[in-house]
Amino acid sequence: MVRDGANVAMMKKLGFEGFDPAGGKVLMRVDFNVPLDKERCITDDTRIRAALPTINRLLELGAGVILMSHLGRPKGRIDQTFSLRPVADRLADLLPVPVKFAQDSVGPDAQKKASKLQPGEVLLLENLRFNPGETDNDAGFSAGLAGLGDLYVNDAFGTAHRAHASTVGVTAHFNECRAGLLMQRELEFLGTLLGKAESPFVAILGGAKVSGKVDVILNLLGKVDILILGGGMIFTFLQVHGMKIGTSLLDEDSTDVVKEITLKAKESSTQLVLPVDCIVAKEFSDKSDKKEVLVTDIPDGWMGLDIGSKTVVRYCEILNGARTVFWNGPMGVFELPSFAGGTRAVCQAVAEATDKGAKSVVGGGDSVAAAQQMGFAERISHISTGGGASLEFMAGRDLPGITALANV
């Protein structure tokens, strides 16, 4: 549906065209699940900043904005360690208007503050997950939330793959539901990849285990021209192809599915590309002995922790000719500087392809972190904010939060 990208009508329906919230109260789901340190100070406010365009647009349109989010996993109990209060303070620094804060989400404080909210004002509710009704998608909790606003906007792509009260249950109570600007951008970029991506379309998938990426790999076969693999997952492929992998990561439960992927790739129009060499080490440590070997020559007792230089050259050549790129998952243990080279080279190649006009999308926590740490994030067309959600989307699954919006 939406994921076809071709579905312009759907994007129109979810977008802000014809949306007139003036004088009303918009209940808006945001993703303010930010990292906090021991003193409960926010260590990265990217997610708060990402919601600003939609909040500001709604304020400009003359709405009062009631924001709701989860933070961490308080498991349905009030736990001040997970209070959204620090987020309200940070948000107040970033917005041109004061930010009110309700000490609950559907209780008396939220009801009182929401009922008094005026156009142009902002109210943030306390952590939704202090109430078990949120993750249970409870009808009563959904109704309680919905009662606070007149219109609903969902800008939390990162939680769109969860059927919770604030993403799904609540939508049943509104005549008008829209996607926020951040959500719209996610749907446009990811939707285009699965719909009308310009060829050559290259997907590059890495990360630790095959099991986490199987559905994405299977869904992309036949949709992308070239599917490049890297990271720990390649060793399961190499072993299935009869090679010795030493002490490298082996995802034993995935050997059957690796055979299936290999077979399907042969039958599809997608070229599946595996590394030809890798960096091996004796131990999982930055200080370990290491050397570069062909994937056919991995010595006993050594583990592969990054792709090798011949592979890097090959992958960069492929990426250099791409018009569309989707990248998820590091090529090696990029957290250790000795094994970050493959990920850095690939990231740079994605940025260079983008400089030359390719459309590039990076999704998933670790590849996003790598792109940011290595200084290439600004040169990527779109960095997806939702790791789990973007993978579910790329695996071709319906995201309950999007389906609920679209069905209103």
Ligand code: AMP
């Ligand atoms: P994922 O969450 O599945 O995308 O996996 C990301 C993790 O994969 C990172 O923490 C990397 O350190 C790890 N990783 C990448 N390559 C390897 C490898 N060759 N061996 C072990 N772990 C790896």
